[in-house]
Amino acid sequence: MPLTLGLVGGGVVGGGVVDMLRNNPNIKFSKICVRDTSKKRDYDVPEGCTIIGDVNEILNDPAIDVVVEVMGGTGLAKEVTLKALHSGKSVVSANKALISKHMNEIEEAAAPTNPNGGQFLYEASTCGGIPIINVFLRALAGDKIKNFAGIMNGTTNFILSKMEMEGAGYADTLKEAQDLGYAEADPAADVEGWDARSKLVILVRIAFGVVLDEEKVPCVGISKVTAEDFAYAKMAGKTIRIIGSASETPDGKVSAWVSPVLVPSTSALSAIHGPTNCVQVCSERLGISSYSGAGAGRYPTANSIVSDILDLAGGKPKSHPYGGKVQGAELTDDYESEFYLRFVVCDQVGILNVLTGRMAEAGISVFSILQVPIKDKERVPFAVFTEKCKLSQTHQLLKLIQGIGFLLEEPVILPVSAQ
Amino acid sequence: MPLTLGLVGGGVVGGGVVDMLRNNPNIKFSKICVRDTSKKRDYDVPEGCTIIGDVNEILNDPAIDVVVEVMGGTGLAKEVTLKALHSGKSVVSANKALISKHMNEIEEAAAPTNPNGGQFLYEASTCGGIPIINVFLRALAGDKIKNFAGIMNGTTNFILSKMEMEGAGYADTLKEAQDLGYAEADPAADVEGWDARSKLVILVRIAFGVVLDEEKVPCVGISKVTAEDFAYAKMAGKTIRIIGSASETPDGKVSAWVSPVLVPSTSALSAIHGPTNCVQVCSERLGISSYSGAGAGRYPTANSIVSDILDLAGGKPKSHPYGGKVQGAELTDDYESEFYLRFVVCDQVGILNVLTGRMAEAGISVFSILQVPIKDKERVPFAVFTEKCKLSQTHQLLKLIQGIGFLLEEPVILPVSAQ
Numbered sequence: 001m002p003l004t005l006g007l008v009g010g011g012v013v014g015g016g017v018v019d020m021l022r023n024n025p026n027i028k029f030s031k032i033c034v035r036d037t038s039k040k041r042d043y044d045v046p047e048g049c050t051i052i053g054d055v056n057e058i059l060n061d062p063a064i065d066v067v068v069e070v071m072g073g074t075g076l077a078k079e080v081t082l083k084a085l086h087s088g089k090s091v092v093s094a095n096k097a098l099i100s101k102h103m104n105e106i107e108e109a110a111a112p113t114n115p116n117g118g119q120f121l122y123e124a125s126t127c128g129g130i131p132i133i134n135v136f137l138r139a140l141a142g143d144k145i146k147n148f149a150g151i152m153n154g155t156t157n158f159i160l161s162k163m164e165m166e167g168a169g170y171a172d173t174l175k176e177a178q179d180l181g182y183a184e185a186d187p188a189a190d191v192e193g194w195d196a197r198s199k200l201v202i203l204v205r206i207a208f209g210v211v212l213d214e215e216k217v218p219c220v221g222i223s224k225v226t227a228e229d230f231a232y233a234k235m236a237g238k239t240i241r242i243i244g245s246a247s248e249t250p251d252g253k254v255s256a257w258v259s260p261v262l263v264p265s266t267s268a269l270s271a272i273h274g275p276t277n278c279v280q281v282c283s284e285r286l287g288i289s290s291y292s293g294a295g296a297g298r299y300p301t302a303n304s305i306v307s308d309i310l311d312l313a314g315g316k317p318k319s320h321p322y323g324g325k326v327q328g329a330e331l332t333d334d335y336e337s338e339f340y341l342r343f344v345v346c347d348q349v350g351i352l353n354v355l356t357g358r359m360a361e362a363g364i365s366v367f368s369i370l371q372v373p374i375k376d377k378e379r380v381p382f383a384v385f386t387e388k389c390k391l392s393q394t395h396q397l398l399k400l401i402q403g404i405g406f407l408l409e410e411p412v413i414l415p416v417s418a419q
Numbered sequence: 420m421p422l423t424l425g426l427v428g429g430g431v432v433g434g435g436v437v438d439m440l441r442n443n444p445n446i447k448f449s450k451i452c453v454r455d456t457s458k459k460r461d462y463d464v465p466e467g468c469t470i471i472g473d474v475n476e477i478l479n480d481p482a483i484d485v486v487v488e489v490m491g492g493t494g495l496a497k498e499v500t501l502k503a504l505h506s507g508k509s510v511v512s513a514n515k516a517l518i519s520k521h522m523n524e525i526e527e528a529a530a531p532t533n534p535n536g537g538q539f540l541y542e543a544s545t546c547g548g549i550p551i552i553n554v555f556l557r558a559l560a561g562d563k564i565k566n567f568a569g570i571m572n573g574t575t576n577f578i579l580s581k582m583e584m585e586g587a588g589y590a591d592t593l594k595e596a597q598d599l600g601y602a603e604a605d606p607a608a609d610v611e612g613w614d615a616r617s618k619l620v621i622l623v624r625i626a627f628g629v630v631l632d633e634e635k636v637p638c639v640g641i642s643k644v645t646a647e648d649f650a651y652a653k654m655a656g657k658t659i660r661i662i663g664s665a666s667e668t669p670d671g672k673v674s675a676w677v678s679p680v681l682v683p684s685t686s687a688l689s690a691i692h693g694p695t696n697c698v699q700v701c702s703e704r705l706g707i708s709s710y711s712g713a714g715a716g717r718y719p720t721a722n723s724i725v726s727d728i729l730d731l732a733g734g735k736p737k738s739h740p741y742g743g744k745v746q747g748a749e750l751t752d753d754y755e756s757e758f759y760l761r762f763v764v765c766d767q768v769g770i771l772n773v774l775t776g777r778m779a780e781a782g783i784s785v786f787s788i789l790q791v792p793i794k795d796k797e798r799v800p801f802a803v804f805t806e807k808c809k810l811s812q813t814h815q816l817l818k819l820i821q822g823i824g825f826l827l828e829e830p831v832i833l834p835v836s837a838q
Contacts, residue, residue, distance in 0.1 A: 143725075291709070
């Protein structure tokens with residue numbers, strides 16, 4: 001008996017799944033639910049498979065074993081996912097926003113202790129084609145993850161690595177990414193770091209057994225990163241990548257954040273260009289391991305969905321969707337790092353004296369100051385690298401310098417990584 | 420009911436497995452078979468577990484579900500593996516030499532079509548802690564691998580990356596690796612490339628469905644690589660790594676080989692230092708993905724064994740040990756590449772004229788010639804980079820120049836990679 005699928009969503013990724021499995025004798029496509037049933041598809045609908053407009057035709061069909069949710073969003077998708085799981089259907093999902101937001105309800109419905117619930121598989125939700133969920137759940141099942149960090153969003157890595165290569169500005173590069181189809185018309189979810197944050201929250205749940213409220217995870221996007229920041233980074237032997245980072249702190253909390261980071265030009269992360277993702281994991285037994293590949297796109301994402309579907313077709317036994325680890329650890333929204341502070345000032349006497357005075361007040365030591373020769377005295381960007389301090393100290397500094405007349409913009413504050 | 424284990428081999432890796440699973444309530448260690456039962460172990464034997472000297476006590480014990488084979492070798496290990504599988508016990512193995520040599524017999528015993536056979540899992544056999552077997556079998560189950568290549572032996576990568584960093588010679592660096600425990604007293608299996616070749620053969624079976632006779636896979640070790648080769652590589656913007664490479668050729672054959680390769684200094688493989696492994700895979704749907712981590716060592720290897728054991732404890736359904744793909748493809752022992760040829764000659768008039776004449780006879784075009792100013796006229800090493808040609812043409816060249824008086828050593832021939 002083939003495994004019978006109902007797809008909710010028949011767009012780019014759904015079409016990829018159909019293409020990859022259409023000749024597999026163990027898989028049967030039964031129904032594909034789409035918003036507009038009259039729209040022409042860019043793939044052939046398999047024989048015997050019907051295009052429908054009402055998702056209940058899938059949810060109420062007892063012949064359908066697996067619901068493949070590739071519609072996105074957190075409204076109807078939530079209802080579909082939970083209803084399917086509660087009725088004993090398995091769900092294969094690519095929906096990171098839904099999972100990171102409603103982790104607990106999904107866990108409850110798909111827990112192996114719930115005898116009537118279906119299984120929940122979601123490899124495609126996190127880092128596209130990289131099998132990072134399977135690495136966390138299976139390859140490191142007997143190990144203890146200490147920390148992990150990585151490039152978890154392809155769109156922003158495309159933009160940042162292009163800015164690095166071409167010395168281009170943010171706005172122009174975003175426009176180019178949109179023209180090429182790498183960025184959405186409304187790019188906020190990517191460029192503000194929210195997409196990466198959702199993936200970080202999902203991986204933290206597996207790695208540390210902690211459900212984070214994603215709204216509380218410190219998140220800095222790339223929209224304020226300028227060509228000048230890349231120039232200053234280069235002077236310090238570094239470049240800029242947006243990183244999602246999570247670790248257990250010595251006092252048993254979980255530190256998690258998303259931010260552009262100054263990474264050394266010799267690091268593995270600096271070598272990741274274009275819409276590629278890369279996650280580096282440090283675990284107690286295996287040590288450092290690293291996984292990279294396409295972060296998005298029709299077939300990379302479809303490939304992850306297909307590996308989940310084939311797991312179910314192979315008779316995968318029910319297991320905890322997030323590995324079952326549960327800890328009471330709290331999120332800490334503070335962390336220690338060296339920081340890069342970039343100020344933009346209107347040139348006048350005594351600026352450095354004032355700023356370094358406020359930094360001293362906040363307990364922040366200066367490691368180095370970089371300033372290229374001034375071209376325009378009305379707008380002077382310069383960079384300060386700090387010694388190790390806490391993020392909260394840099395926020396304190398922001399308060400201490402608020403309203404100072406020569407500051408033309410809110411300073412950009414980015415962590416600096418040694419690796 | 421916990422899963423009951425019998426370990427065959429109680430050394431470094433076996434001890435790591437015990438350490439990682441001793442507190443797992445789903446796992447019970449029943450017996451550990453060792454060569455010398457009186458020898459003191461560097462780990463605590465779990466309560467209720469006995470140290471034995473006769474492996475039949477494990478093979479004939481109906482209470483033992485899983486045999487963990489960490490003894491190595493291809494003699495007794497083969498007998499133990501096949502007997503256990505035939506009697507319905509599952510086998511978790513770290514033994515690459517055994518698998519690559521006796522793939523067919525293991526496959527027969529562990530095939531899902533054999534109702535009485537046990538399961539065969541072997542993540543630890545290939546690239547230590549990297550879950551590359553699982554990536555091939557599961558993450559790429561619906562994809563088609565086009566080619567893969569990587570650093571598959573930690574000892575030789577330790578030696579080569581140290582030679583690169585320190586400008587040191589091969590013999591001294593090997594000695595240092597031996598002193599540090601990274602290389603065996605008899606280093607042949609590592610430095611001649613045989614260990615990497617076994618892993619390559621295992622991965623080829625999964626990727627392309629082809630069982631290769633490993634003796635026929637072209638294999639060049641690192642023992643002839645000199646500090647001069649690194650110097651010439653550096654002049655060309657490259658460094659040297661020993662790579663296992665496999666691909667499907669346009670005419671439907673499988674090309675597979677192990678050799679030191681000149682890789683660009685900016686490549687991901689050149690960034691792999693020390694006893695680390697890294698495999699890069701190019702597949703039709705996912706595109707290029709890359710996996711790196713510790714290639715050997717007690718806990719990295721144990722971690723892979725543990726992930727296999729936990730799969731069995733979780734009720735993993737029986738599946739084909741190598742993914743079930745079978746193709747009639749043949750091995751081709753020839754491949755096309757640019758090559759680096761390093762000659763050592765006794766200086767005299769007309770050497771280049773003679774050598775380039777013979778190269779023309781073999782149909783090989785010269786891309787560039789590098790020669791550092793001569794220090795010792797009695798022993799002059801110099802390098803020729805060729806245009807693209809076939810490995811077989813370089814072998815033809817070797818024949819054409821055999822016996823020429825000014826040649827002091829057999830030339831070193833290494834492929835040059837653009838990536």
